[in-house]
Amino acid sequence: MFSKGTKRKFSDGGEEISDESLLGARVASSYSLQRQSLLDMSLIKLQLCHMLVEPNLCRSVLIANTVRQIQEEMTHDGSWHMVTEAFCSAGQSPSERLVATEVLCRSREQDAEPKLFSVISYEGCREEEVVADETLCSVSVSDTVSNVCLAGRMGQCWEKSELSGVERDEEALEDSRLGSGEDEEIDTEDGASTESPKTIGQVFGTFEIKNGSPGPDSALEELFSDVDTSYYDLDTMLTGMQSAPKMGPYDLLDSLAPSHSSPSIVSTPNCRSDLNELDHIMEIIVGS
Amino acid sequence: MDEEIDTRKINNSFLRDHNYATEADIISTVEFNSTGELLATGDKGGRVVVFQREQESKNQPHRRGEYNVYSTFQSHEPEFDYLKSLEIEEKINKIRWLPQQNAAYFLLSTNDKTVKLWKISERDKRPEGYNLKDEEGRIRDPTTITTLRVPVLRPMDLMVEATPRRIFSNAHTYHINSISVNSDYETYMSTDDLRINLWNLEITNRSFNIVDIKPANMEELTEVITAAEFHPNQCNTFVYSSSKGSIRLCDMRTSALCDNHSKLFEEPEDPSNHSFFSEIISSISDVKFSHNGRYLMTRDYLTVKVWDINMESKPLETYQVHDYLRSKLCSLYENDCIFDKFECVWNGTDSVLMTGSYNNFFRMFDRNTKRDVTLEASRENSKPRAILKPRKVCVGGKRRKDEISVDSLDFSKKILHTAWHPNENIIAVAATNNLYIFQDKVN
Numbered sequence: 001m002f003s004k005g006t007k008r009k010f011s012d013g014g015e016e017i018s019d020e021s022l023l024g025a026r027v028a029s030s031y032s033l034q035r036q037s038l039l040d041m042s043l044i045k046l047q048l049c050h051m052l053v054e055p056n057l058c059r060s061v062l063i064a065n066t067v068r069q070i071q072e073e074m075t076h077d078g079s080w081h082m083v084t085e086a087f088c089s090a091g092q093s094p095s096e097r098l099v100a101t102e103v104l105c106r107s108r109e110q111d112a113e114p115k116l117f118s119v120i121s122y123e124g125c126r127e128e129e130v131v132a133d134e135t136l137c138s139v140s141v142s143d144t145v146s147n148v149c150l151a152g153r154m155g156q157c158w159e160k161s162e163l164s165g166v167e168r169d170e171e172a173l174e175d176s177r178l179g180s181g182e183d184e185e186i187d188t189e190d191g192a193s194t195e196s197p198k199t200i201g202q203v204f205g206t207f208e209i210k211n212g213s214p215g216p217d218s219a220l221e222e223l224f225s226d227v228d229t230s231y232y233d234l235d236t237m238l239t240g241m242q243s244a245p246k247m248g249p250y251d252l253l254d255s256l257a258p259s260h261s262s263p264s265i266v267s268t269p270n271c272r273s274d275l276n277e278l279d280h281i282m283e284i285i286v287g288s
Numbered sequence: 289m290d291e292e293i294d295t296r297k298i299n300n301s302f303l304r305d306h307n308y309a310t311e312a313d314i315i316s317t318v319e320f321n322s323t324g325e326l327l328a329t330g331d332k333g334g335r336v337v338v339f340q341r342e343q344e345s346k347n348q349p350h351r352r353g354e355y356n357v358y359s360t361f362q363s364h365e366p367e368f369d370y371l372k373s374l375e376i377e378e379k380i381n382k383i384r385w386l387p388q389q390n391a392a393y394f395l396l397s398t399n400d401k402t403v404k405l406w407k408i409s410e411r412d413k414r415p416e417g418y419n420l421k422d423e424e425g426r427i428r429d430p431t432t433i434t435t436l437r438v439p440v441l442r443p444m445d446l447m448v449e450a451t452p453r454r455i456f457s458n459a460h461t462y463h464i465n466s467i468s469v470n471s472d473y474e475t476y477m478s479t480d481d482l483r484i485n486l487w488n489l490e491i492t493n494r495s496f497n498i499v500d501i502k503p504a505n506m507e508e509l510t511e512v513i514t515a516a517e518f519h520p521n522q523c524n525t526f527v528y529s530s531s532k533g534s535i536r537l538c539d540m541r542t543s544a545l546c547d548n549h550s551k552l553f554e555e556p557e558d559p560s561n562h563s564f565f566s567e568i569i570s571s572i573s574d575v576k577f578s579h580n581g582r583y584l585m586t587r588d589y590l591t592v593k594v595w596d597i598n599m600e601s602k603p604l605e606t607y608q609v610h611d612y613l614r615s616k617l618c619s620l621y622e623n624d625c626i627f628d629k630f631e632c633v634w635n636g637t638d639s640v641l642m643t644g645s646y647n648n649f650f651r652m653f654d655r656n657t658k659r660d661v662t663l664e665a666s667r668e669n670s671k672p673r674a675i676l677k678p679r680k681v682c683v684g685g686k687r688r689k690d691e692i693s694v695d696s697l698d699f700s701k702k703i704l705h706t707a708w709h710p711n712e713n714i715i716a717v718a719a720t721n722n723l724y725i726f727q728d729k730v731n
Contacts, residue, residue, distance in 0.1 A: 034618075038564060041622060054374050054400075057462055057481040058512045058531050059627045062568045065510055069564055 042067045315718035321385035324709040330380025334364040355725055359408050361450035364399040376401050382467050400463040403478050405454035413441040459485050459495045466515045472523040479516040498546050515574050521581045533570030553600045565617040573629035578638040587632040592643050607653045610645045612683045612694045625699050633708045644703025648719045665717045665724040
């Protein structure tokens, strides 16, 4: 039911391991496996909020505290550092994949204890920024060369009607087109409207995407103006991710390639032709 | 202790004929009134059903006051918050009775956002003989009226009507989890995840915020309020519990905003038991003052604790409800059962505690004899007027004949809500959509 993350062993440089320490290592790695699976489970729980009714705040806070606890322990262990490094390095190189859950980091320059919020990394990603709103999912996007914005407000994330049939390639394509840091609207709290806790870096933020970003690339706007943006809603993407063969954030980490190849988006046989086209355009814009 | 079943296994969906459990019928709260004459239940569909105890009659001494349906009404309806595009559930979270002051009964019922004061009154007489209206209520032609008469009251079949007298709304941003009537009988408080508001029962357009634990930056939120209650005698004192396992006692005389507690009840964690779930299982799901006001009872996931109001450092007594679940916490976290909020109740003399568990089990702890018992509320296992048989969960090793093993427990059958009659040994136990009422055996 839950994705199993890649086991992170604290490598101590290939020295000879005796039987006893092997056993110890096994116990330790089994503990870290369990801890990892607990972390994954918790993050998924945080994401899977009830759409129509407000999520239970107490439950969310308790899960978020558990995640924080695990995160702190992993930080002390050093295993967290490896994870964050990996993701930060992804910032330098183009990555096509959506990172499924809300782990991960700000850029390396920021504080030592990485805060948790979700990341959508995509080509040309340099810095991640949190987009926050209320309830449900949170998304982080970078400011990059691309200023494409997507229309539509993320209302409830997990529209059940959109759960089925979203191709992973779409979401991957999606990544490359999320854009523009400047425009992100962070919903300010005003008394009645924000219910959910913005814990651990807006875990519960709703992604708000606006149309029409200012910026030089109005041509881009025109290019994409006729695209049906409902496909590129965050929730379809994420739910598509979920319905796809399960991968934890760390599996994705493994598959992040340092160099992108030129049809950089995963192409699958049933890729839509217009998506391919846009994909190609993206390539050009971002500059392979 | 032995309990005899009264067999009043009242299916809460009595209005319909079917037997299957519809979600709307899941009982979400149970409460006796202050005399024990009435028992109210609220359900997930926003309905309140009130049962009344039969007057004991000499002809049928064995039918010692059974509870029958007295009134049913729809207290809350589902609403839609257009600002946030979210539904507001109609589920009744809590019911609290007001003390009776005249022939009518009053209770407060609340869903996530709105508290309502309901008046339940009887009508058994009807005026007859109007001059201007005929018997069917049609207006008479004035020219046909030749005589005048005084209308008289004639008896009619008893009708019990419930009318909403006050609606207290728009005061809570978060979900209301508790309401508590003050001993001054003029005010009450409503508690949500982050704030507690004080109301006057007569005034619906204004409430006072007395506790606010919302952080300036919601990112820093790590603790929520889980329950709150007024002291039974001191109208200035109340307690509230938190998701981190602490209880704060506040005195409203000290300041208008009681963010600073007068007392903090907290037990330091046992380091040998520490796990990633320690905080979750320490979250307090219910807090209740004893009737005499000297003790507090708190319920967390695995235990019930009794605290002396005067000793904050540790509880007076700790009772294990289902410690065999301690090794299953990960699975219970996965299936969300670890977040179940069990309630707990005192008996009338504050000598026995009761709380629910899984598999339709509920537990009672006698504070004096230190004995405890596990009982089951289910149709299959109890015959009418038979004495409830104590149950036992076996943890490992050999399972004896009547025992049930931990792995066979049904976690979907949970008893979250129970109530104890204020004076007698009568208990009401809500098992999903069934209400069980048990009475003590009297020879």
